[in-house]
Amino acid sequence: MSRCDLIIRDVAIFDGTGAPARLGDLAVRGERIASVGDLGSWVGTREIVASGLALAPGFIDAHTHDDRMLLSEPSAMTCKLSQGVTTVVVGNCGVSLTPATFSRRPPPPLDLLGDERWWVFDSFAAYSERLVLSPPPVNAVALIGHMTLRVQAMKGDTDRAANDREIATMCERLAAAMQEGACGLSSGLAYPPSRHAPTEELMAVAEVIGAYGGLYTTHLRDEGKYVIESIEEALRIGKSARARVVISHHKCAGPDNFGRSKQTLALIDRASLDQDVDLDAYPYAASSTSLLAELVREDIPIRVNWSVPHPEAAGRMLAEIAAEWGIDQRSAARRLSPAGAIYFSMDEDDVRRILAHPRTMIGSDGLPHGEGPHPRLWGTFPRVLGHYARDLGLFDTATAIHKMTGRPAAVFGIENRGVLREGAYADLVLFDPLRIADRATFEKPTEAAAGIHQCWVNGQTVYDIATGVTGARPGRLLGRHA
Template sequence: MPRYDLLIRHATIYDGTGSPARKGDVGVAGERIVAIGDLSAATADREVDAGGRALAPGFIDAHTHDDQSVLCGADCMLPKLSQGVTTVVIGNCGLSLSPATMRKRPPAPLDLIGGADAWQFDSFSAYADTLRRAPPATNVYALIGHMVLRCEAMDFDLDRPATDKEAERMRRRLAEALMQGASGFSTGLWYPPSRHAPTDEVIAVAEALRNHGGLYVTHMRDEGDGVLDSIEETLKIGRDTGSAVVISHHKCMLPQNFGRSTETLARIDRAAKTQKVDFDVYPYPAGSTALMPDRVSADLPIQISSSEPHPEMAGRMLNDIAAEWGIDAVGAAKRLLPAAAIYFFMHEDDVRRILRHPRSMIGSDGIPSNDMPHPRLWGTFPRVLGHYARELGLISLEQAVHKMTGLTAGVFGMTDRGVLREGAYADLVLFDPDTVVDTASYTAPKTPARGIEEVWVNGVSSYVGGKGVTGECAGRLVTRNAQ
């Protein structure tokens, strides 16, 4: 009679491939799934009766800024575990905690991760060693950020293109990090620290990807009026370096660009016939990042999510603060710095069109350090399951799970993750498909979702609905295409 460490009975299995759900049992031994089917004759050290509820692979957050959070224990990963997330992709938008130290406060948006003391890893191997010594509560897949490489190579003189010598130093640092277990290279060309980097500089640095099979992941130079030009630049970088491309949090921002996702998605589809290109999306019509006065206008609704000199303003609208202070919005933004904000600059129709596209993965893009964060930090994955799949019928539940699991694992090259099959890692989430939904809002953003029953990371129970994290830290560093 078979005996397992964990046996989940009477589940409705969503296997992460997009195939129709099916009834069955799942047996786990150690960190792996070892049996799926009718396991009524088996026993286990622990048995869970799913009662027909949904069992899926643990969700993979395709876009996070959890670089610091994964180092801080299980409680810091509650926003993700409570959504069913078992793996996070860090180092996005050109921001990563390695491979450089900082002698002074980094420029925005790097300071959203932490002050100078947060950058204590002078190599990716030092960061990876920390994860090995003190395992994280979720699995971690790491990218190396262009901004960090620029700060180090250019000694913070960032308002210009890099010299050939500086670009070569960045390329070498990226190559070292890839050999030490990083899985790709990210840029944030929309932000001031990288805005002056021409395409040729990015290509010169990204050449390190050619011999390591790493991904090129980008917050593009322009997601507004120049969004198509930015897609062309992204595709060129991928072609010229032989790299697969991921466009981060794809969107069309500002009113004059509402509806242009029909154009952008068509261009991506054409490109996908000749090169590997994918994208992630978060299920909200507002974004969040550092507060930048040069991106402020009176007709753009902006909510403050944190401010160092004025923490009492977190959660308030910038225009209201400006009126109270008797100054314009730009002046108020300058007074609030350093700060972060939520920008309401997208249209729901574009969000739905991008979310529905078969190439889109789900990423939260949450900022853990904010006092009043965007609700996506706590609500992204249950919102897709509950609001967009169940309530609106925009996609099926099988498609929603696939976008959070198997699709993402395939794009990022995560071996044996993102699927429920024998031999795969036992990253699992048990949820109620009839009740699962986000509860986080713009006014109360730090509230856990409903309907997430239990979450296992590498076979270890890590979150229980109604109780919280278990305190177990069973995650590890996941590397691209590693067997």
């Protein structure tokens, strides 16, 4: 008779590979899976009979801005744990909380992670040490933001190309971070602090990650009219660096670009024959970021999430505020800033086409620190499983789970996670496949999802449907294994 700490019995097991579910049992001993199969002869200190439920690897959120949230109390992670997320990828879009310090509020979108009080980590080692001293409830994989490196190296003078000395400084700091456990470089070339960086600057900085087997993830320079050229630029940077490329939150933004995902996905397919390229996406036809006047268009409805000078504007449409003030929308955006907003700029057919692509991973891209967040912060993973897989049949449940588990684990080089097999880490989510659904809406964006019963990280219970977040802190920073 074999003994273990936990057995989950009579459950539909989705192993994360994309294979169909099989009925069986799973045993956990310590922080690892001890066995999977018919475990009738096993005895667990705790046993759960999960008839009618499904068990999957804990979901890996391939695109987050949780750098700061990892430093908070476990209850702050309810938005992720209540979705079944057990690992988050931070430092996306060129925005990472390290290595940088600021004596005043950083320029947007760096300030999406907070004001100067949070920018206290001048090295990746300092940030990772904090996570060791005060572990989060989830695991984390960390990217280093080109924008963070650039603003520091150029002392805020970013309306130009970096010179050789500044590029050398960026490379030096990135190399140190990679040695200290970061997994790659991210960029956000659409944003003002990085917009003037030429392709050659990115190629020079990204060359560092090639030596460490790191990734290059990118918020493209343009997701609208020049989306094709922007994907080509990303591919060129990745090829030059000998690094895997991940296209962040892939979309074709603006009514004049609806339907162009047919072209962009075809380009990605062709490129994949010659280099490693993947993408992530969230299951909504609206984006969210800083409220920037240059992003304002009359044909795109914009909802204000938060505003530092005008907090009363949260939840209101920009057009209404502008009309009330008797000014145009761009002027209103400037008056509201620093601020965040939701942009209803995407076509549902494009969203579905991108989600269904075999190279697409699921990433929430949620912004956890503003008022009235985009509902993707609380609803992304249940929405994929409930709305798109079960209700619409865009793909089957096993495929949906693979996009959230085995696929991102392989792309980000995370060993022994994203799969249910003997010896893998016990990052698990137990859910009801018939009831799982997102409940967060644009009007009520912080409603927890339905159907998630329990989550475990490294063998410890971190979320229970009856009691919520448990307060356990078993998470750790995960390195990349190429």
